Amino acid sequence: MNRDHVDVQQAALDEYHDDPGDLPVMRARFEHNGSPRYLLYTIKRFGFDRDHGFHLDVQLVSDALEDGIETVEAQLQEGHADLIDIDYISIARERAEGADIVAFHPYGRTVGGLVAPEDSDIDGLEDLSGKRIGVVRRLDKNWILTRAACREYHDFDPDETATPVEAGSKVELTRMIREGEVDAGFQFWQIIPEITETGPYENVLPVSELVQRLSETDNKLPIAAFLTSGDYLDDQTETVRAFADAYRDAVDKLVEDDEIWEEISEKLMTYDDPNVMRAVRDGWRDMVVRDWDEESVDGMYRLFDHLKSVAGAEALGVEEIPEGTFNTDP
Incomplete structure (x- = not known):
């Protein structure tokens, strides 16, 4: 901007x-x-x-x-x-x-979601192992929340079973998703529409759902x-x-x-x-x-x-x- x-x-x-x-x-x-x-x-x-x-x-x-x-x-x-x-x-x-x-x-x-191609075989947490997953950085809250949910509900840590790829910036992560350098990427919520509304991509895993499950409350957290x-x-x-x-x-x-x-x-x-x-x-x-x-x-x-x-x-x-x-x- x-x-x-x-x-x-x-x-x-x-x-x-x-x-x-x-x-x-x-x-x-x-x-x-x-x-x-x-x-x-x-x-x-x-x-x-x-x-x-x-x-x-x-x-x-x-x-x-x-x-x-x-x-x-x-x-x-x-x-x-x-x-x-x-x-x-x-x-x-x-x-x-x-x-x-x-x-x-x-x-x-203020969390994001996992953006993947529409023909991807990634539908949820259980599909992350063995995949290249783009993140802005390894300590990004979207990735930490996902790791916590995988450990809590599926007994694995995608930081060990998948390959997280650090993009370094939101712009670079969008490029990596669009050019197929990663199988999917955890992008921030306000940027996701730029990707999903202009190409064959979808938000397959809203991290807000993980927030609610992990917090164990019905209140919007x-x-x-x-x-x-x-x-x-x-x-x-x-x-x-x-x-x-x-x-x-x-x-x-x-x-x-x-x-x-x-x-x-x-x-x-x-x-x-x-x-x-x-x-x-x-x-x-x-x-x-x-x-x-x-x-x-x-x-x-x-x-x-x-x-x-x-x-x-x-x-x-x-x-x-x-x-x-x-x-x-x-």
Whole structure:
């Protein structure tokens, strides 16, 4: 995505950035290529922040790494942001290292799926052995989750019985799938429609299904969550609650209204193919988690234990989820 397109997206958001006046401000800093921007645009487009008594200031930032952490994380930890989203393993890791951060609302099941040719003989977990399986990297959560599920339900580890092939990037993984260098590949959810809607490929194994099985809960389980600093949560508790309300309004809009997705496609996406846009829309609707409770958090702990048993605490970067990482009722 070039800089011009990032500027176009920011301009689309800025169209709805009016004067906050006396309203409390929440500074949201999100990656320019991340799916939360669809939700944030919807909040601004329909004024859901003002409806709930606050001003959401949205700025799109780089997804580059700085000193080993994502730029959005640096924005929060350096005091330049009040709201970001990352996966909950990263939240736990940063909190264990002393960061004053708290996850206060879910975002979604930000995992991917196994993309294979339509004529592939791979239909599920039990078919992975003996195959060349593309992954962005061996420590990618899609691969670790798959390994955990294979060990739990089929008594084998595909890291040993299959041949995982590291692509190094999402773009390179897509190329490897299309050129047949791998039998299948674990791609991220928002990229899968670019492959399956434009060629003879299908998502044969949605990793979200593994998330649900391993977490042992019927609640739709989030992998990514919204977080803020402990200080902001203490000082602006009502604003944090107001964001959660605005978030629910935006989720309802995006789940029920197809027309807003046409607008989002025009202003925030790079897809020219309406079939791809609709597939991204449907994928987002399946991915997003509207709310959570203590049962959800219990499932997140169970899922963490499965990942730790496969990858080890060193690979995850954290031995356990610290107390106070999640606040389901701020």
